Amino acid sequence: MVSFLKALVYGAGGVVVVGMAALVALQERLVYVPVLPGLARAYPITPARLRLDYEDVFFRSSDGVRLHAWFVKQSPWKPGPTVLFFQENAGNIAHRLEFVQIMMQKLHCNVFMLSYRGYGESDGYPSQHGIIMDAQAALDHLIQRTDIDTSRIVVFGRSLGGAVGAMLARNNPDKVSAIILENTFTSILDMAAIMFPFLKWFIGSNGPKGPKILNYFVRSPWSTIDIIDKIEQPILFLSGLRDELVPPSHMQMLRSKAIENNRDCRFVDFPNGMHMDTWYSGGDRYWRAIQLFLDQYVPEIKECNISCKVGEDKDEAAG
Template sequence: MNVIQALMFTGAAIGGSLLAALYVLQEKLLYHPTIPTRAYDKKPNDYGMDYIDVDLVTQDSVRIHAWLVKQERPKQAPTLVYFHGNAGNIAHRLPDVRQHYQSGFNVLMVSYRGYGSSDGFPTEKGMKMDAAAALEYIRDRNDIVDIERIYLFGRSIGGACAIALASMPGTRDAIRGVIVENTFTSTNDMIDTVLPALRFAKPFNRNNWNSLDAIKNVHVPIMIIRGLLDELVPPDHSMKLLAAASKARFTATHVVENGGHNDTWWQGGSAYRDAITEFLRRIERGD
C-alpha cells in the first residue's frame, strides 16, 4: 500500500467512524433534558397555580409525566396542550405557563420521554407518541375540562411536536387550533444553518421533524409567533411554514420585534398574550 492509498484508507476510516458516531449519538445532539437540569426545582403551586399530577402510558408502553394546570372553574376555560423546547423540563416553563394561566387558560404541560420524571429516551418517533398520549388523556377528562376547547401550543421543537400531532389522522376533530412559536421547517434545514459541516450526514438523520410537510395536512387554524431576534431559527422558516399551511381554516401571525429564541414570550409582554387570546376568540366566534 503506497502513501496515497494509506491516507485514503485512513481518511475513509475516520469518516466512517465519525458518521457512525453521529448516527448513534444524534439524539444526544438534539435533545438536552439535563441542561440546565432534569430535576424539578419548582411546581405549579409555587406560582399560585392549582394543578393535577398526571402519569400517562404511551402506545409503546412508556410512562410519561405531565402537569394539568387548571383554572378555578376549568370547564369554563380553553385548554392548551403545551409542548416545550429541546432543553430543560416543564418546571423551567412555569413562568411562561403562568402567563397563559393569567390569560384564563388551563394548561397541560407535557414532559417528553427522557425529560423530567418521565421514563424512556427522547426520539422523534417516541415524542410523537408522547404527544398523542397527552391529547388522548385530555380528551378523556371531560369531568375536568371542556373537551371541545382544546388547543395545541409548541415552542421550537415543541412547535414541531404540535404540528406533527395536528397533522395526524383523527386529530382534526379533537382540537380547535394550533399555536407555534419560533419553530423550524425541519431539523435537516436547521443543520444547514447551525451545523453546515454536518450536511453530509443528513441522509442518516432519523429525527428530521419535517414540519414543512406535516403542516400541509393541518386543517384547523394555525397561529405562528416569531421573534425577530431569534438567534437560532432563521425568520424565513416561519414564513415557509405559513405558506405551506394551505389547508388550515385560517392562519395568523404575531411578531415580537425584540424577541429571541427563548424569550419571545417574555419580550412580547401583554401584546403577546393578547394576540393569543384574540386568536382563540376568533376561532370560537367561528370567523
Template structure:
C-alpha cells in the same frame, strides 16, 4: 428597530457557544464508544483481513453518525439537575394536578394540569423545546393561565424531568397522543376547545399530532412559536453545512418534518416568530406560514424576541389571547349552527 452590529456579534457568539457545547458533549460520549470500536476493528483486521475490517469500519461510522443525532438534539440534562428536580406550579401560586400516565408503549410520563376555576375554559397543551423540563416553563404557563384564561396541560417528554424512558421522535409522538387521551377522559374538559401549542422542538411534536385524524378532530387550533421546518434544514443552518440538506432520509434518525405536514393541517394556526431568534432563523417560521393549508392563519412577528425569551416580550400574550378569542367565537358559532340544524331536523321529523 434595526439590529446593530453589536446585536449581530452577540448573536453569532451565542451560536458559537451553543455549537461548542454540543460538539464537546458529543466528543466526550464518542471517546467512550470509539476506543472499544477501534479495538474491535483492529482485531478483525488482524484475523480476517482488510476488506472485512473496512466494511465493519464503515458500518461503525454510520452507526456512530446515526446515534449521535440523539446527543445533538435532545438535552434533558440542561440546565444541570433537570432530571432530578422539577418545580411545580405551587411556586407561582397556581392550582395544579400532577399525573404520571402510561404512554402507549408502557413508558410512564409526567404531566401537570393547571386548571381554571371557571367551567368550560379552553385548554392548551404545552409542548416545550429540547432542553430542561416543564418546571423551567412555569412562568410562561402562568401567563397563559392568567392572561389568556387557559387550562394548561404541561407535557414532559419521555427521558425528560420525571418521565421515564429515553428521548426519541416516535416516543414523543406517542407522548403527545397520551396527553390527548388524558384530556379526552376528563369530563370537565370541553373537547371542542382544545388548543395545541409547540415551541421549537415542540412544534414538530405539535404538527404531527394535528395530522392524526382521531385526535385532530378534537383540536380547534394550533400555535407554533420559533420552530423549524425540519431537523435536516435546521441542522444545515446550525452547523453551517449546506450538504446536510441532501443527506438521504434513511440516514436521519430524527426528522420532525413540520414543513411537509403543514399542507395537511387546516385548523386555525397562529405563528409567533421572535425576530431576534439566534438559533432558528425567523424565515423558517415564514416558510411554515406560507405552506400552511389553513384558511384562518395569523403571523405575529415579535420585535426583540430571542429563541427562548419571546414569551417575555410586549404583545406576546395579547396576540395569543386575541387569536384564541377569534377561534373560540368561531367554534361557538359553528356549534350553535349545528344545534339549530339538529333542532330543525327534529321538528320536521316530529311533524
C-alpha cells in the same frame, strides 16, 4: 505542492467523515437535552411554588411507557380553553412555569404540561416515534376528562414542541380546535445543516437531485415543512425576528406552505423576540395576538357544558 494539496484534501475529507459519524451516532443527544448542564433531571420547582392549582398526572403511552404531566387548572367557575403545551428540546417542564403562570393570567385557560419520555419524571428515552405517541396519549387523556370543555383544546408548541404539536394536530383534526406555533423549525435536517455548515452538502432539505445522503440516517427528522399544509385547524404563527437559534425564515416558510391549503392562518412577528424570550419581549402585544386568535377560532361557549356534565355525573352516581 501536490503532496500538500493531497494532504489537505484527505484532511478535509477526514473531518467530514468524522463529522458524519458523530452526527449519526450522537444525534439523539444533540436533538433531545432532558438535563441542562450543571442541573439535575429533577424538577427544580413545582406549580405549588407559584401558588398554582395543579394535579400530578401519570399515564401511559401506547407502548407502555409511564409518562408524567402537570395539569394546571383555572378556578372551576372560570371555564376556558385548555392548552396542551409542548416544550422546547432542553430542560424540563418546570423551566416553563413562569411562562405558564402568565399564560393562565392573561388567557384564563387550563394548561396541560407534558413531560416527554426521558424528561423529568417520565420514563423511557426520547425519540421522534416515542414522543409522537406521548403527545397522542396526552391528548387522549384530556379528551377523557370531565372537568374541561373538550371542544376547546388548543395545542401550543415552541421550537421542538411546535414540531410535536403540528404532528398531533395533523393526526387529530376532530380533537384539536386550533394550534399555536412559536419559533419552530422547518425540519431537524435543515437545522443540522445550519449548526454543522461543513455538512450542508450532505444534509438538509431535498434538492432538485433528490434527498441528500445523510437524510437517510437521521432518526428524528421532525420535518414540519412536510406536514404543515395538511393541518386543517386554524394556525397562529408567533415569530421572534431576533431568534438566534432557529432562523426566522423557517417560520415564514412554514406559513407560506400552510396557507396553500389553509386560509385560517395568522402570522405575527416580534422585532425583539429571541428564541426563548419572544413571549417576554413581545409584552402585551404577544398575549393580545393569542387572545384575538382564540376569540375568533376557539370562542367561549355561552352554555356551560362542563357544569352540566359534572352535574349529570353526580346524578348518575347518586342514582
